Amino acid sequence: MIASLVLSVVLGLVLLGATAALIRRKRGNLTSGQARTAGPGAGRKALESVALGLQAVAGGRVSGGRPLPDVYTVVHSGRRLTLQLAQADLAAPSPWTPDVSGKEWSLDPADLRRTGATGDRPAHPYSLTVTLGLHRGDRVLVDLAQLPGTIALTGDDDEVLRLAQALITEIVSGPVGHLATVVLVGSATSPPVTEGLEVRSPRLRTAADREEALAHEGGTPPGTVPSASAPGTYARRLFVVTAAQFRDERWADAPLRPTDALLVLGYITDAAWHIGVNTDGSLDTGRLGVLIDTHTARLS
Numbered sequence: 001m002i003a004s005l006v007l008s009v010v011l012g013l014v015l016l017g018a019t020a021a022l023i024r025r026k027r028g029n030l031t032s033g034q035a036r037t038a039g040p041g042a043g044r045k046a047l048e049s050v051a052l053g054l055q056a057v058a059g060g061r062v063s064g065g066r067p068l069p070d071v072y073t074v075v076h077s078g079r080r081l082t083l084q085l086a087q088a089d090l091a092a093p094s095p096w097t098p099d100v101s102g103k104e105w106s107l108d109p110a111d112l113r114r115t116g117a118t119g120d121r122p123a124h125p126y127s128l129t130v131t132l133g134l135h136r137g138d139r140v141l142v143d144l145a146q147l148p149g150t151i152a153l154t155g156d157d158d159e160v161l162r163l164a165q166a167l168i169t170e171i172v173s174g175p176v177g178h179l180a181t182v183v184l185v186g187s188a189t190s191p192p193v194t195e196g197l198e199v200r201s202p203r204l205r206t207a208a209d210r211e212e213a214l215a216h217e218g219g220t221p222p223g224t225v226p227s228a229s230a231p232g233t234y235a236r237r238l239f240v241v242t243a244a245q246f247r248d249e250r251w252a253d254a255p256l257r258p259t260d261a262l263l264v265l266g267y268i269t270d271a272a273w274h275i276g277v278n279t280d281g282s283l284d285t286g287r288l289g290v291l292i293d294t295h296t297a298r299l300s
Helices: 002-037 040-063 109-114 156-175 210-215 244-246
Strands: 071-076 081-085 104-106 130-136 139-143 152-157 180-185 204-207 236-242 260-266 271-276
Touching: 002 260, 002 271, 040 081, 040 109, 040 130, 040 139, 071 130, 104 109, 130 156, 152 156, 156 180, 156 236, 156 260, 156 271, 180 210, 204 210, 236 244
Parallel strands: 152 260, 152 271, 180 204, 180 236, 236 260
Antiparallel strands: 071 081, 071 139, 081 104, 130 139
8 A cells, every 4th residue: 555655656756757847848949949049149140140131232232233222120030031121122132032022031141151241341221220129039120210200119117218228239339230329318318228228339429408419410431332311321320318308309390310210218199100118028019010029128
């Protein structure tokens, strides 16, 4: 009787251990793709591939005498890099391949190095392309310069600040945004906005008010080539203001360039683009239509 009881207990423990191991394996399989993309090293490598891919677009189109396409989103899924264009375009420069609609171009990131697409290619005009987060393990980036009007981050205050800080940091320190300048204006130059920025860069500027911010021209590095949307320059500017300052200084009427972007921290009624930051880390991107399960501030 006692031997049978002991045997039953042992068998039960073995079954529990096997079940736990199976659950761990299943969880690992479900999250392995996300982990490969989300890790700091993998994230930097993905951004380097994005930068090389965008340089290949600029170099190929300029050398072929064609205008540059407007890139809406970039998706890096590990073995595939995909551009979604604002307008259909079948003339994708090598190593990019268009789909049948011409709205998407894709490539294997390894092809960028095999074909000699390196950092010495012409500069690209997509330097406000930044990671919003992950969708099913794929890194999703959006070119903020392609979002005309005001972009408002709304939701939990702490999550909004974390996301804004992550976006700013990636632009001024990552390989994609090397021709972009971020200007923090007024109340956005003080804690708690700045205390979460662990980056120092000459491309991160501050301004006391709207007038001073708009007076900043931004540099045009030597060797840049003209773009269709901003002849003679690839410089891009992202202005960051709080909702209160947006209203007080009438930023809705600010004379921004077509290649500028305006990011507002907090809710405003007349934003062209609302991005809601949820407490679970997902984003509600509204009419932008981009699906994000985990926003970029939660990847590090």
